[in-house]
Amino acid sequence: MPQRFRLGGVTTSALDNDYDIQITMRCFGGVMNISYSLQNIKSDGLRNQYLDNWHALETDDGAQWDRTTKQLVEPFQSIMTDLAGKLPVPPSDLLSDYLYPKHYAFEARAAAGDEKVAPFFIGETPKEDMVPPGQYIPQISGQLQQLFELGSWVSSIYSSRQTRIIPSFSTRAGEPRLARPARVLAGGHEYFFKPWHGGNGPGSANLSELATYRRIAESTAAGRIRSDLRICRMHGVVVDDDEDTWPVSEEGGSRLLGILLTWVETNQKPWLETLYHRASSTVATPDVLSSWSDQLDTLIAEIHRVDIVWGDAKPHNILVDRSGFIWLIDFGGSYTDGWVDRKNKGTKEGDSQGVERIKAFLSKRATTS
Numbered sequence: 071m072p073q074r075f076r077l078g079g080v081t082t083s084a085l086d087n088d089y090d091i092q093i094t095m096r097c098f099g100g101v102m103n104i105s106y107s108l109q110n111i112k113s114d115g116l117r118n119q120y121l122d123n124w125h126a127l128e129t130d131d132g133a134q135w136d137r138t139t140k141q142l143v144e145p146f147q148s149i150m151t152d153l154a155g156k157l158p159v160p161p162s163d164l165l166s167d168y169l170y171p172k173h174y175a176f177e178a179r180a181a182a183g184d185e186k187v188a189p190f191f192i193g194e195t196p197k198e199d200m201v202p203p204g205q206y207i208p209q210i211s212g213q214l215q216q217l218f219e220l221g222s223w224v225s226s227i228y229s230s231r232q233t234r235i236i237p238s239f240s241t242r243a244g245e246p247r248l249a250r251p252a253r254v255l256a257g258g259h260e261y262f263f264k265p266w267h268g269g270n271g272p273g274s275a276n277l278s279e280l281a282t283y284r285r286i287a288e289s290t291a292a293g294r295i296r297s298d299l300r301i302c303r304m305h306g307v308v309v310d311d312d313e314d315t316w317p318v319s320e321e322g323g324s325r326l327l328g329i330l331l332t333w334v335e336t337n338q339k340p341w342l343e344t345l346y347h348r349a350s351s352t353v354a355t356p357d358v359l360s361s362w363s364d365q366l367d368t369l370i371a372e373i374h375r376v377d378i379v380w381g382d383a384k385p386h387n388i389l390v391d392r393s394g395f396i397w398l399i400d401f402g403g404s405y406t407d408g409w410v411d412r413k414n415k416g417t418k419e420g421d422s423q424g425v426e427r428i429k430a431f432l433s434k435r436a437t438t439s
Contacts, residue, residue: 072100073097073151074155074268075097075150076248076249077143078095079092080092080139089108089302090105090107091123091124093106093142095148095352096171096246099157099167099172100173101173101302102150103142103195104142104177104261105178106142108124110177110178110180112182113181113182113184115282116180116186123141127139127340128178137299141296144190145178145187146189148414149191149401153191154368157172163235163236164231164233165231165233165234165263165308165327166315167247169230169310170230170315170316173195174191174195175192175193175196176190176191176222202316202325203265203267204266204280204326205267207326208323223284225331226256226257226305226307227309228330229308229310229314229315231314233263234255234256235253236254236255245335251263252264257306259305260439261333263328264331265327275329278402278403279401282302282379282381282403284304284327285376285378286303286401289378290303294375294376295376299434300365300391301397301398301399301401302332302398302400303331304331304376305327305331306329307329308327308328309318309325309329311325312324312325322356331399332397335390335391344386345386345389345392345428345432346384356436358394359435360432365396365428370398370422374421379403379417379418379420380401380421380424381399381401381421381423382405382406382409382410383405383410383420383423384406384410385431387399394433405425408427409422409428
């Protein structure tokens with residue numbers, strides 16, 4: 071399999087006026103971490119150019135951001151390609167392959183008078199210097215002991231070696247280990263994998279979300295809500311033991327890596343099958359839009375009847391499946407300006423406000439279809 075690179079992330083910081091940029095590039099079997107720091111750029115001309123690049127990454131998220139990122143990666147392309155060509159490609163698509171690759175550090179330097187940045191290979195980063203993925207379960211239990219008695223309400227617990235990444239619309243066939251895992255197979259069933267980063271970070275599961283999924287599970291078990299109600303549910307968790315995956319840890323124990331949620335089959339890329347995008351398309355007829363509005367009323371009434379709050383009510387958190395039915399997803403709480411007012415965050419009132427605005431959005435689309 072030929073090596074490929076995929077941008078994993080870009081972060082910027084300006085601590086003590088030392089403007090830093092960290093760029094992560096993934097390849098099969100490895101992660102390349104590129105570091106830029108103003109203190110390592112001694113050339114006046116390059117310092118000014120570097121600061122321009124830093125500000126571009128801070129203030130832009132469009133074409134300029136893309137161009138700047140490519141420009142910063144370009145000096146390292148050759149040495150990264152050489153290194154990547156020597157790395158063994160993992161033979162499987164296990165979640166563990168994605169979570170525990172080898173990490174390699176690179177650094178940009180420029181002496182006074184230099185006209186170009188010089189790339190330097192620092193070496194492989196030892197595990198002792200890294201933080202393992204996920205969060206130790208004893209730490210979580212300390213925050214909310216009762217909620218995280220996982221065995222009492224979650225019957226399916228898998229390790230990352232028992233969980234396989236499968237290609238989805240967000241991970242092109244043959245490249246599931248380069249993109250952030252989304253669609254996974256565990257215990258013979260397909261799920262959406264949502265990572266756990268201590269309850270923080272974009273796209274990360276949080277305490278509020280787990281509390282809601284527990285209420286959904288218990289309400290379903292008690293027969294208070296239907297098992298076929300089209301809402302996202304939590305079906306299991308992924309937990310790893312340090313003894314198997316991170317033997318250098320002084321803390322030791324088990325880490326919660328992520329939660330396994332309902333995988334909703336859609337016709338296109340999931341982010342193009344949200345209610346927001348589907349309602350904005352030319353194929354959404356007034357009758358279809360009206361049906362979605364009615365379905366939304368029914369779903370919200372059902373969860374509110376058992377005191378479950380959706381939270382971030384907006385059309386972007388509704389998926390349309392292959393049969394044209396809508397599903398409520400993302401029970402992580404929070405709110406989005408324009409759909410729910412801050413004062414109504416995390417309440418039934420907020421849900422109702424969001425639903426009315428979603429229905430107004432659908433109604434407006436119906437009049438222009």
